[in-house]
Amino acid sequence: QSVLTQPPSASGTPGQRVTISCSGSSSIIGSNYVYWYQQLPGAAPKLLIYRNNQRPSGVPDRFSGSKSATSASLAISGLRSEDEADYYCATWDDSLSAYWVFGGGTKLTVL
Amino acid sequence: QVQLVQSGAEVKKPGASVKVSCEASAYTFTGYYINWVRQAPGQGLEWMGWINPNSGVTKYAQKFQGRVTVTSDTSISTAYMEVTNLRSDDTALYYCARSLGYDREWDFWGQGTLVTVSS
Numbered sequence: 383q384s385v386l387t388q389p390p391s392a393s394g395t396p397g398q399r400v401t402i403s404c405s406g407s408s409s410i411i412g413s414n415y416v417y418w419y420q421q422l423p424g425a426a427p428k429l430l431i432y433r434n435n436q437r438p439s440g441v442p443d444r445f446s447g448s449k450s451a452t453s454a455s456l457a458i459s460g461l462r463s464e465d466e467a468d469y470y471c472a473t474w475d476d477s478l479s480a481y482w483v484f485g486g487g488t489k490l491t492v493l
Numbered sequence: 494q495v496q497l498v499q500s501g502a503e504v505k506k507p508g509a510s511v512k513v514s515c516e517a518s519a520y521t522f523t524g525y526y527i528n529w530v531r532q533a534p535g536q537g538l539e540w541m542g543w544i545n546p547n548s549g550v551t552k553y554a555q556k557f558q559g560r561v562t563v564t565s566d567t568s569i570s571t572a573y574m575e576v577t578n579l580r581s582d583d584t585a586l587y588y589c590a591r592s593l594g595y596d597r598e599w600d601f602w603g604q605g606t607l608v609t610v611s612s
Contacts, residue, residue, distance in 0.1 A: 384537070417598050419538075426588055426605050427538065432598035470538055474596045481552060481595070482528070482540035 385410055385478065386471055386485035393491040394461045402488045404471030405453040410483075414473045416454040418447055421468040421487075430469070431456060458490075466492045495519045497589055497603035504609045505579050512575040513606045515589035522570035523547040525591040528599055529563060529574045533585040541587075543595055544572060552595065579610045 386406045394400040404416060418431035429438050431447035434454065446457045458465055471485040500514040515527060529541040542553035546565040553561055557576075565572040576583060587606045590599035 415596075419599075426602040427590075427599075428602065429598055429600050432600075438598075438600060472538075481554070482530075484530075484538040484540065487537040 384486050385483045388485035388488045391489050393493055395493050396461055398461045399459040402456045402469050403453055404485050408451045410475055412451040414475050416449050417472045418456045419470045463492045495601045499603040499606045502607040507612055509579050510577040511608050512573055513587050515572045515603050517570045523567055526595055527572040528590045531585040531587045581610050584610045
């Protein structure tokens with residue numbers, strides 16, 4: 383049972399906007415930054431969003447992040463076939479027995 | 494360009510140990526932490542620990558305390574992660590990734606090292 387909860391799957395058609403949620407307690411999500419990683423099939427994870435809503439250079443602005451007191455969301459607009467991947471949220475907190483925790487991951491299917 | 498290159502796949506018997514390396518290039522090795530995370534087949538990501546190569550300070554997830562050791566050799570810009578007393582449920586892809594601080598994003602990752610534990 384992960385400290386961060388994600389839906390196991392999500393789907394959308396090309397061009398659609400999809401959102402993936404990441405929920406946790408207010409003491410974890412509310413007090414810390416949330417990060418998002420994308421893992422394409424057979425590849426290592428890649429940083430997608432850092433500090434709740436910041437995009438590294440090279441990440442398209444179709445990807446955006448947001449956060450409230452107890453949940454974070456990753457939104458992907460203009461869905462493309464190459465967005466089909468697993469997406470993980472993560473946060474860090476020194477009150478946890480594992481300082482870094484990840485959500486269980488969401489498999490995004492582009493129909 | 495920044496690269497983290499990990500050592501090759503390993504097959505080990507239960508009870509044995511494994512040491513995975515992560516060689517960094519194209520950046521100042523001592524300026525970034527190295528984190529280790531693993532991914533069991535078909536499963537999610539699990540953080541194991543990190544090292545600050547500049548100071549040698551390490552931190553581990555409670556689950557791995559006493560069984561995992563992370564070290565680094567700054568002369569060759571390489572970090573290592575050793576797991577002892579391997580069990581079948583240690584079979585996983587092991588990744589290293591760098592971060593500017595222990596609480597910062599992991600911006601570059603290694604390609605992963607598959608460790609298979611089987612009798």
